[in-house]
Amino acid sequence: MTKKFEIEKLVQLARLSLSDDEKAQLEGDLLSILGYIDKLETLDTSNIEPTSQALSVHNVFREDELTEKVSGEECLQLAPAHYKDHYEAPKII
Amino acid sequence: MDYELVIGLEVHTQMKTKTKIFCSCSTAFGRSPNENTCPVCLGLPGVLPVLNKQALEYAIRACLATHSEVQEISQFDRKNYFYPDLPKGYQISQFALPIGLRGHLDIQVDGVQKRIGITRIHMEEDAGKLIHGENLGVSGKSYIDFNRTGVPLIEIVSEPELRSAEEAKAYLIELRSILQYADVSDCNMEEGSFRCDANVSLRPWGQEEFGTRTELKNLNSFRFIQKAIEYETDRQAKILNQGEKVIQETRLYDSDKGITFSMRSKEEAHDYRYFPEPDLPPIVVNSEWIERTRSTIPELPEEKRQRYVAEFKIPEYDAGVLTAEQDLAHYFENCVSEGAIPKTASNWIMGDLLGRLNKEGLGISNCPIPAIAMAELFKLIDKQTISGKIAKTVFEDMYSTGKPAEQIIQEKGLVQISDTGALEKLVQEVIDANPGQAEEFRNGKDKLMGFFVGQVMKASKGQANPELVNKIIKEKLT
Numbered sequence: 001m002t003k004k005f006e007i008e009k010l011v012q013l014a015r016l017s018l019s020d021d022e023k024a025q026l027e028g029d030l031l032s033i034l035g036y037i038d039k040l041e042t043l044d045t046s047n048i049e050p051t052s053q054a055l056s057v058h059n060v061f062r063e064d065e066l067t068e069k070v071s072g073e074e075c076l077q078l079a080p081a082h083y084k085d086h087y088e089a090p091k092i093i
Numbered sequence: 094m095d096y097e098l099v100i101g102l103e104v105h106t107q108m109k110t111k112t113k114i115f116c117s118c119s120t121a122f123g124r125s126p127n128e129n130t131c132p133v134c135l136g137l138p139g140v141l142p143v144l145n146k147q148a149l150e151y152a153i154r155a156c157l158a159t160h161s162e163v164q165e166i167s168q169f170d171r172k173n174y175f176y177p178d179l180p181k182g183y184q185i186s187q188f189a190l191p192i193g194l195r196g197h198l199d200i201q202v203d204g205v206q207k208r209i210g211i212t213r214i215h216m217e218e219d220a221g222k223l224i225h226g227e228n229l230g231v232s233g234k235s236y237i238d239f240n241r242t243g244v245p246l247i248e249i250v251s252e253p254e255l256r257s258a259e260e261a262k263a264y265l266i267e268l269r270s271i272l273q274y275a276d277v278s279d280c281n282m283e284e285g286s287f288r289c290d291a292n293v294s295l296r297p298w299g300q301e302e303f304g305t306r307t308e309l310k311n312l313n314s315f316r317f318i319q320k321a322i323e324y325e326t327d328r329q330a331k332i333l334n335q336g337e338k339v340i341q342e343t344r345l346y347d348s349d350k351g352i353t354f355s356m357r358s359k360e361e362a363h364d365y366r367y368f369p370e371p372d373l374p375p376i377v378v379n380s381e382w383i384e385r386t387r388s389t390i391p392e393l394p395e396e397k398r399q400r401y402v403a404e405f406k407i408p409e410y411d412a413g414v415l416t417a418e419q420d421l422a423h424y425f426e427n428c429v430s431e432g433a434i435p436k437t438a439s440n441w442i443m444g445d446l447l448g449r450l451n452k453e454g455l456g457i458s459n460c461p462i463p464a465i466a467m468a469e470l471f472k473l474i475d476k477q478t479i480s481g482k483i484a485k486t487v488f489e490d491m492y493s494t495g496k497p498a499e500q501i502i503q504e505k506g507l508v509q510i511s512d513t514g515a516l517e518k519l520v521q522e523v524i525d526a527n528p529g530q531a532e533e534f535r536n537g538k539d540k541l542m543g544f545f546v547g548q549v550m551k552a553s554k555g556q557a558n559p560e561l562v563n564k565i566i567k568e569k570l571t
Contacts, residue, residue: 013364015175052168052369058377064110064147067117072130072239075137084229085126086236089177091226 005030094334096295098326099303100261101253104268105246106278107219107286108151114218114245115142115185115373122284126238134218134243136181142372144169148245149376151277152192152216153386155247158275158393159211159268161196163383169216169370174363177237178221186248188367191215192376198271199395200263201413209264210252219244241285247277253292253303258322262315265289266417270394274419282313289318293325295333304329305339309353311346321346325353397422405435414443421447421457424464431468434475441471445488462491470498478502479509482555511558513565516549519557520565523548534570542566 007027011018018026081088113120116133133140156163170188196211221239226232249268255261269280269287280287294306309325312318324346329339344353392400394416401412415425421442428438446467450460470491474484479502490501502508510516523545524531534541542563549562 009364013173013366053371053374055374058375060143060374061146061149062117062143064112064145065117066112066119069117069131072118072127075130075132075135076127078137083234083236085128086224086229086238087127087177088230089235089237091233092177092223092235 005034095298096304096330096333097298097300098256098258098322099253099294099296099306100255100258100322101292101306102251102255102261102264103290103292104249104251104265105219105288105290106155106249106272106280108148108155108245108247109276109278110145110147110151110245112145113243114145114148114216115243118243120244124240127240129240130242134180135239142185142370144373144376145245148216149192149378150386151245152214152247153378153383154275154390155249155272155277156193156196156214157383157387157390158271158277159193159196159198159214159249161193161211161214163193163378164190165379166190166375166377167192167215168375169373170367171370172217172365172367174365176220176223177235178223178239178242180221180239180242184218184220185370185373186217186367187215189369190375192247192378198264198267200260200267202257202259202263207260209254209260212250212252214247214249217246217248218242219246253294258319258326261291261322262319265315265318267394270417270419274393275390282315285313288313291318291322291325293322293329294339295326295329304333305341307339307341307353308343309346310343310356314348317346317348320348320351321353324351328353391419394422401435405429405439407435407439411436411439411443415439418457424457424460424467427464428468428471431465431472433468433471437471437475438468441467441474441484441488445485449488449492461495466491466497473498473502477509477511477558477560479507480555480557480559483507483509507556509558510553510556511561513561516553516557516561516565517569519549519552520545520562520569523552524569531570545570 007023007030010030011023011026076082076085076087079087107120110120112118113129113134116131118129118131118134121129133142153163155161167187168190169185171183172186172188173183175182191213193214194212196214197208198211199206199208201207219241221237221242224236224238226234226236229236251264255264272278272287273280278286282288289312291309291312292306293309294304296302296304307325307329309321312321325344332339340355343356345356346353397416398409398412401407401415402409405412407415414421416422425438425442428442429435446460446462447457450457470484470487473479473487474481479487483502486505487498487501487507490496490505491498494501510519527545527548530541530544534545545566546559546562549557549566550559
């Protein structure tokens with residue numbers, strides 16, 4: 001079957017750091033998944049609604065009310081690095 | 094070569110909910126960094142987002158107010174990309190099935206009305222705020238405040254039907270006005286609750302297909318939007334005239350330098366890999382719900398403008414100024430319903446009142462004179478109890494002391510003199526004091542009318558009724 005993806009690009013988009021061996025293995029896995037999807041595509045689905053949800057529910061809402069919860073401060077303490085109430089990350093741009 | 098400018102706008106507006114779109118954190122502006130955060134908006138493992146019903150209500154209102162079709166079935170999708178201001182690694186947005194499609198609004202530029210299409214309206218969550226290293230700590234780091242993360246937004250995408258920076262500005266002013274009237278958003282640009290990106294491209298006149306566009310970001314005032322578009326138009330025209338190609342890219346506007354500059358050094362291909370958000374079930378809005386919401390949408394600016402012209406017989410320009418802000422329209426209507434003549438109210442509100450408020454940087458909602466008190470002043474002008482000139486003095490006093498117009502007029506003895514006997518006496522005194530001018534006037538020097546009226550007004554300390562004075566002078570000198 002034809003390859004429908006570029007492994008390098010996917011690795012980059014997913015911010016993964018993989019060795020050549022790992023990339024080769026991942027490529028094989030993805031190809032077999034896509035092969036299965038190719039098989040599904042041979043079925044006639046013209047009269048079937050696309051499924052994006054496994055549950056048959058809709059309209060699950062919450063009211064616009066403030067509630068007690070784990071505080072922002074507690075969450076911040078879980079971060080690998082923080083400084084003056086801010087989360088700290090590697091430099092951007 | 095001459096080119097036609099093509100602009101499409103993407104507006105992000107914060108809906109005025111108390112809490113975020115998928116969690117119960119506060120949306121209040123100006124809190125300490127990361128105070129308004131919780132495991133849901135921070136995207137910690139195992140959490141479940143649940144849609145804020147009020148956010149959906151506001152989104153439906155925005156659709157109805159812009160004549161967009163509310164979709165019976167809509168759904169959220171994940172937009173995947175990595176950036177530190179996006180803790181989950183994806184933004185929850187609507188892609189394939191947005192809440193609203195095919196709307197429009199009408200703008201007026203140079204007296205010409207034009208309908209601008211709205212492609213779509215979708216709900217999404219806002220991202221966090223990134224602070225560059227040296228502005229907080231060390232230059233080798235970035236710092237993040239996630240208070241904005243998960244704040245409910247709607248994105249309103251226009252058709253590429255705008256053809257000038259003025260049209261773009263008019264569209265944004267009208268859209269903001271509509272969203273404020275419909276009570277969807279406060280549209281406060283300083284606080285970031287009304288933000289705009291502009292897609293700008295040029296094409297040779299007569300060419301059907303669009304040229305390559307650039308996306309302008311960081312446009313946080315109407316003036317900057319206009320300036321950025323003007324700058325970008327010139328920049329693209331120069332490139333095209335040199336026979337080169339415009340690069341499709343995102344550009345930021347630098348308001349200090351008045352230029353746009355490329356945001357990314359190397360062009361990254363966007364690949365957001367949208368897919369349906371499995372944590373949020375679809376939204377189904379039936380027609381009953383839509384009609385219930387429609388019945389609560391107030392009269393919108395365009396309808397109000399038309400009504401003002403028809404009902405109050407004021408010029409379109411006045412109607413446009415008075416309806417731009419809902420509070421101002423209320424103020425005007427309250428004055429009229431208290432009995433003021435509409436044109437008097439409109440002249441005074443647009444002139445003296447707004448002028449005075451602007452001088453102090455205040456809006457109509459902070460006006461120290463309530464509409465009911467202002468209407469009393471207008472009625473005294475309408476009845477010619479006081480002249481327009483005296484009214485300005487009374488207005489100033491009302492503004493600074495808060496006293497009612499009647500009281501100021503009584504205390505200062507400012508009532509207009511419309512007593513014919515008293516005015517005849519004044520006129521005669523002025524004629525007697527200026528026999529030379531009186532003679533010239535009798536001999537046909539009509540221009541001296543102004544002189545005599547001026548003298549009488551002076552003698553009466555501005556209280557004489559100018560129309561009557563005119564009439565009496567004519568009677569006495571011809």
